[in-house]
Amino acid sequence: MARMNPDDRREAIIEATLEVVRRRGIGGTTVRDVAAELGTSSGLIHHYYASMDELLAQAFARVAGDDLDAVVAAVRAEVTPLDQLRAVLDAYSRSEDPDGMQVWLDAWSEAARRPELQQRSRELNEQWQQLLSTLLRTGVESGQFVVTDVDAAAWRILAILDGLLLQVVAHADVITRAQADQWAREAVEREVGISAGSLTQSEGRMSPSSNA
Amino acid sequence: MARMNPDDRREAIIEATLEVVRRRGIGGTTVRDVAAELGTSSGLIHHYYASMDELLAQAFARVAGDDLDAVVAAVRAEVTPLDQLRAVLDAYSRSEDPDGMQVWLDAWSEAARRPELQQRSRELNEQWQQLLSTLLRTGVESGQFVVTDVDAAAWRILAILDGLLLQVVAHADVITRAQADQWAREAVEREVGISAGSLTQSEGRMSPSSNA
DNA sequence: ACGCCTATTGCGCATTCGTCCAATAAGGCT
DNA sequence: AGCCTTATTGGACGAATGCGCAATAGGCGT
Numbered sequence: 001m002a003r004m005n006p007d008d009r010r011e012a013i014i015e016a017t018l019e020v021v022r023r024r025g026i027g028g029t030t031v032r033d034v035a036a037e038l039g040t041s042s043g044l045i046h047h048y049y050a051s052m053d054e055l056l057a058q059a060f061a062r063v064a065g066d067d068l069d070a071v072v073a074a075v076r077a078e079v080t081p082l083d084q085l086r087a088v089l090d091a092y093s094r095s096e097d098p099d100g101m102q103v104w105l106d107a108w109s110e111a112a113r114r115p116e117l118q119q120r121s122r123e124l125n126e127q128w129q130q131l132l133s134t135l136l137r138t139g140v141e142s143g144q145f146v147v148t149d150v151d152a153a154a155w156r157i158l159a160i161l162d163g164l165l166l167q168v169v170a171h172a173d174v175i176t177r178a179q180a181d182q183w184a185r186e187a188v189e190r191e192v193g194i195s196a197g198s199l200t201q202s203e204g205r206m207s208p209s210s211n212a
Numbered sequence: 213m214a215r216m217n218p219d220d221r222r223e224a225i226i227e228a229t230l231e232v233v234r235r236r237g238i239g240g241t242t243v244r245d246v247a248a249e250l251g252t253s254s255g256l257i258h259h260y261y262a263s264m265d266e267l268l269a270q271a272f273a274r275v276a277g278d279d280l281d282a283v284v285a286a287v288r289a290e291v292t293p294l295d296q297l298r299a300v301l302d303a304y305s306r307s308e309d310p311d312g313m314q315v316w317l318d319a320w321s322e323a324a325r326r327p328e329l330q331q332r333s334r335e336l337n338e339q340w341q342q343l344l345s346t347l348l349r350t351g352v353e354s355g356q357f358v359v360t361d362v363d364a365a366a367w368r369i370l371a372i373l374d375g376l377l378l379q380v381v382a383h384a385d386v387i388t389r390a391q392a393d394q395w396a397r398e399a400v401e402r403e404v405g406i407s408a409g410s411l412t413q414s415e416g417r418m419s420p421s422s423n424a
Numbered sequence: 425a426c427g428c429c430t431a432t433t434g435c436g437c438a439t440t441c442g443t444c445c446a447a448t449a450a451g452g453c454t
Numbered sequence: 455a456g457c458c459t460t461a462t463t464g465g466a467c468g469a470a471t472g473c474g475c476a477a478t479a480g481g482c483g484t
Contacts, residue, residue: 003450003461025325027239031442041463043444048461052442102324108382109321112314113240122383152395155387159375159396166374167367170320171334175367183364184371190402215431215480243472253433255474260431264472 001040010048012038017059022099026056026106026117057116060107063100064124067091072131081139086199088132089188092161093181101169129154136192146193153191160187213252222260224250229271230315238268238318269328272319276336284343293351298411300344301400304373305393313381341366348404358405365403372399 004012016038020029031052035042049055074087111118132154139145147153164180185199216224228250232241243264247254261267286299323330344366351357359365376392397411 001462006461009461025321027321028325030440032440041465042442043464044462046443050443102321105317105321105324108378109237109314109317110239111382112317113237118382122386125379125383126386152398155379155392155395156372156375156399159379159399160368160371161375162378163371163373163375166320166378167337167371170323170330171337174334174338180367183367186364187368187371187399187403191399213432218431221431242470244470253435254472255434256432258473262473 001038001044006048009044013045013048013055014059014062017055018063018103021056021059021103021106026060026103026110029056031055053114053116056110056114057120060103060117061120061124063103064107064120068124068127068131075131075135081135081142081144082194082198084135085139085188085192088135089181089185089199093177093184101165104165105169125158128158132157139192144194147191157188157191160184213250213256218260221256225257225260225267226271226274229267230275233268233271233275233315233318237314238272238322241268265326265328269326269332272315272329273332275315276319276332280336280339280343283340287343287347293347293354293356294406294410296347297351297400297404300347301373301393301397301411304377305389305396313377316377317381337370340370344369351404356406359403369400369403372396 013034017029017034020033020037024033031042031045034055035045038044045055049058071088071091074091075084078084078087107117107121111121129151133150136145136147136150136154140147140150161184164184167175168177168180186196189196189199225246229241229246232245232249236245243254243257246267247257250256257267261270283300283303286303287296290296290299319329319333323333341363345362348357348359348362348365352359352362373396376396379387380389380392394412398408401408401411
C-alpha cells in the first residue's frame with residue numbers, strides 16, 4: 001500500500017472499520033477484517049490504534065458524532081423552538097440506512113463489555129439530553145411549549161426515539177418506519193403540549209436536502 | 213457430577229447458561245463458562261446441545277418467555293384495567309437484576325444477524341403488543357382510559373419501556389433506575405389519559421389527587 | 425451379581441483472536 | 455547521493471474459542 005499521510009491513514013482506517021462494522025456488527029469485527037477491507041496489513045492498524053477497543057470506540061464516536069453534528073446544525077438553522085424540535089425529529093427519522101442504525105444497537109449492547117465504547121456512548125447520550133433540554137427550556141420560556149419537568153420530558157423523548165430505532169432495526173418487517181415515525185411525533189407533541197399535527201413532516205417547509 | 217435425568221439435565225444447563233449470560237452477555241458466554249457454572253465438564257454441554265448457537269437461542273427463548281408469562285400472570289391477577297396497567301409496569305420495573313436486562317440488548321443487537329433470535333424476538337414483541345393493546349381497549353371501553361388510537365398508544369408505551377431499559381443498562385450511572393421508572397410511569401399516565409400519580413406503585417390505592 | 429447403556433469426563437485439536445515485533449521500503453532533508 | 459525518520463509489512467506468539475472423541479463411571483434391567 002502506498003505511503004500515506006498519518007491523518008488521512010487514520011481516517012481511512014476508521015472508514016474501513018465502519019464498513020466492516022455495518023456488515024458484521026461491532027462484536028463480529030476483527031482487526032484482520034479491517035485490514036482486508038483496507039487492503040493492507042493488520043500490523044498497520046495497530047500502528048495507529050493501540051487496541052481494538054480504542055479503534056471500535058473511535059469508529060463509533062465518528063458515526064455517532066456525525067449524527068449529532070447534523071442534528072445540531074439542523075437545529076441551529078431554525079429559529080423557533082417548534083421548528084427546531086421538528087428539525088430534530090426530521091433528522092432522526094431520515095438518519096442514514098438501516099445498517100447505520102444497527103451500529104447504535106451494537107454499541108449499546110457491547111458497552112457493557114468495552115469500557116471505551118461505554119464512555120463514548122455515555123458522552124453522546126448526555127449531549128443529546130442537553131440539546132433537547134435546552135431546546136425545550138427555550139420553548140417553555142417563550143410560551144410555546146407546556147412542560148412541567150423539562151429534564152424528564154427530554155429523557156422521555158429520547159426514550160421514544162431510541163425505542164423507535166430499536167423496533168425498526170430489530171423487527172423491520174413488523175413495523176414500517178414511516179408508521180413508527182408518525183407515532184413518535186404524536187408522542188412528542190403530547191409531551192411538549194402542542195396540538196396534534198404540529199410536528200408533521202415538511203408542512204409548508206421543505207428541508208434543503210431532500211435525498212438520502 | 214451426579215448422573216441426572218436427561219430432561220432435568222437440559223433444564224439445568226439452560227439455567228446455568230442464563231446465569232452466565234446475565235453476567236457476561238450473550239456474546240461473552242462460552243461453553244467452558246457454562247460448564248464451570250454448572251460444575252461439570254464442557255463435553256457434557258455438547259452432549260445435550262449440538263452447538264453453542266442452539267444453546268444460546270434456547271436460553272434466550274426461555275428467559276424471554278418467562279418474563280412474558282410473569283407479566284401475563286400479573287395482569288390476570290388484577291381486575292380493573294388501571295390495576296392491570298400498573299401490574300405491567302411493576303413487573304417491567306422490577307424484572308430481575310439489571311444484568312438480566314443485558315440479555316435483551318444483546319438479543320436485539322444480534323437479531324439482525326441471527327435468524328432464530330430475530331424470529332423469537334419478533335414473536336415476543338408481538339405478544340407484548342397484543343397484551344397491551346387488549347388491556348388498553350378494555351380500559352377504553354369501560355371509560356377509564358382515554359385513548360384515540362389504541363395500537364399507536366400500545367406501541368409508544370412499549371417504546372418508552374424499551375428506551376428505559378436501554379438507558380438503564382447502557383448508561384447505568386447516568387440515570388438511576390427509580391428515576392427512569394418514575395418518568396416512564398408519567399409518560400404512560402399521559403398516554404392513557406389518567407391523572408398524574410395514578411400509576412405510582414403503592415399498595416394502598418390512593419385517590420388520584422396527589423401531585424408530583 | 426452381572427452386564428449393558430449412556431451420562432459424564434477431561435483432554436486434545438484446529439482455528440481464530442488481539443497483540444507484538446523485527447524487517448522492509450518509501451520519501452523528505454541536507 | 456546518502457541518511458534518517460517512519461509508514462508499512464507479514465508472520466510469530468500466546469490465549470481462548472467451539473467442538474470431537476476415547477475413556478470412565480454410575481445405575482437400571484435382568
